Amino acid sequence: MADDFLKNFKIPDYILSPEFKVEKSDESVLVVPECPVLVFVNSKSGGQLGGDLLQTYRTLLNEKQVFDLGENAPDKVLSTIYANLESLKKRGDEFAMKTMEKLRLIVAGGDGTAGWLLGVICDLELSHPPAIATVPLGTGNNLPFAFGWGKKNPGTDQRSVEAFLDQVMKAKEMKIDNWHILMRMRAPKQGSCDPIAPLELPHSLHAFHRVSDTDELNMEGCHTFRGGFWNYFSMGMDAQVSYAFHSERKMNPEKFKNQLVNQKTYAKLGCTQGWFFASLIHPSS
Template identity: 40%
Template sequence: MSSLVAPTRGGSSTASGRSSIIDSLRSCTFSGVMIHKEELKKKIMMPEYLRLAMKEAIEAKDVEADTISQLYEKPHVAGAEPPQIPESPLVVFINSKSGGRHGPKLKARLQTLMGEEQVFDLSSVKPHEFVQYGLACLEKFASLGDTFAKETREKLRVVVAGGDGTVGWVLGCLGELNKQGRLPVPPAAIIPLGTGNDLSRSFGWGGSFPFNWKSSIKRTLDRIGNDPTCYLDSWHVLISMPAGEDLEIPYSLKATEETPLDQELEAEGELPEKVSCYQGVFYNYFSIGMDAQVAYGFHHLRNEKPYLAQGPISNKLIYSGYSCMQGWFCTPCTSDPGLRGLKNILKIYIKRVNCSGWEKIPVPSSVRAIVALNLPSYGSGRNPWGHLKPEYLEKRGFVEAHADDGFLEIFGLKQGWHASMVMSEIISAKHIAQALAIRFELRGGSWKKAYMQMDGEPWKQPLDNEFSTFVEIKRVPFRSVMVNGQ
């Protein structure tokens, strides 16, 4: 498996701002048209008996079913024509609800290019089911001496057609293979169907669904098998909160048994007798504050009135409207100015670069949103960390940022006007720290709740006046493997 350095966060701001248009124009070239459908099928389609066996195992949730054994025996009968081993076998996970009207059409197009059994609609087949049963079926056949299954499993690559949340979901399930010792982990490529598509942008797969998508999809599928791989850090989040109040969590978080916080950092003050714990993984960013509040409002509007959000452009217009409605630009005069900043409810502890101990750092009084960023792309391709000069990096004790360097960049956004200039890349965000690990501690006071989000999945976090809520972020030991489309 070849390896490249993962994307840096110091790339061209002009390129990030125009990526969607450029990617769409590229897709209008004749390069996709020249790829013949039958040749592409030979390259990416698995032998029929493997496709059917994987489908059967997933549907039965059992790799030992009799029907699967019969499928294994079929191509090995004496005199049978041996199957053709594909050069670049692929499977696709598609969130058909993403991408407005394009989702169902893309699903149908993919099924004609590679067979129905290799295209999994996430509304009916979850990625963990594919890992637990589909991949296990290939591994079982390989253990029985099936060279076709063995080579298919080793060459397999995964395509995710969806937004950042969908990509993170699939990557998290594939990451379980590391823990189970089931290597190699299939590299992942992306077809962007979401609103921001920052993961897709960061690894060269574009910022939006292309105009000339029918020919572009053929071109994309043809490239995926040959493009090199690179790596992506992922970050584990543990939330420990006083028990008693239910938390409405996104699918990126799961309730877990009581899990202790890092014992190297002793919590100040009294701790509650009982706590509720949640954990999850993010790949791009974790944020607290006004940006998460805006995302929360948009998310619920889209669920309640899906007809208003039919594509990336309408989504962004609605999102901008929510920015104004939630007070990001205009905070009512009746509000106490002292309650606007996160400093009133938040403490931050970090482990710095080249230093293993925990350190408390100040929260700037003007900051209304704090973001811990992993990728070079945030908010539909922007680079809020900025293009830092070597002398500034040395002065602040920072290192050049990469998506696989083991560090998170922590920055702050003030009021909406500051955020607008940051997102226009006129100025950089307020640099706070660069960290190996982070602990956020929140205490209610005059605040009854805070808003948080992970990779675009927001939620409302209840706060307690008497006891703190802790959010601890540490790097996952195993990095995700990505196909680099750049």
């Protein structure tokens, strides 16, 4: 019974990569899955949960349709797969055409990971953009919660994953607002106002960049920055706390083992960097 259920989600190798070929004798027996999925897991999210979840999905599905975001950039993965689907479609492959129409993505991670995948889908401008189901594997999980996927980190065992797959198959597609933001600041008379780039930005911030001098949005005497977001946008103290949390987790991943500990760490960083605490720790002049 479990094997029959999982057939609803499995994708054959030749759809995932042009390196694989399907024999003519096999084409007639291929049955289009009810809900073909590509799974992207942030293995660093949720403490040890990300790695465990990755392993479970790879055990249950075709391991080639399950990707670790720490090793595979989603834009490259999706570009390759959709280019292959378009090529097969032009050759009259009905299985590929129907798979493209039904394809859904499962993204396991926090709000930043979900925003990253949403940005990739938006940038690729696909002819059939897939719906995205978000597994709440982060600290806040506001985006999954807003769309009914829950807020608590999920189970990683076979039964839990199969239950989530069943939810994905039965889920109703919903729209999400895509917000664009434009920021301008006066150019200094001396020096530069360009930010000092950190060694590695969170992927959810990669969509923000300074426009070129030839861009129509550029205004003389100002530096203009543009970007997009899907869930929420932070500036000032709130953004500082979020980035401090990201940096701390990057340097000391062993300290972020579960959702409750992560939330406590986030709250602690908020207190030590908040305006209400600054006067207590700032040295007197």
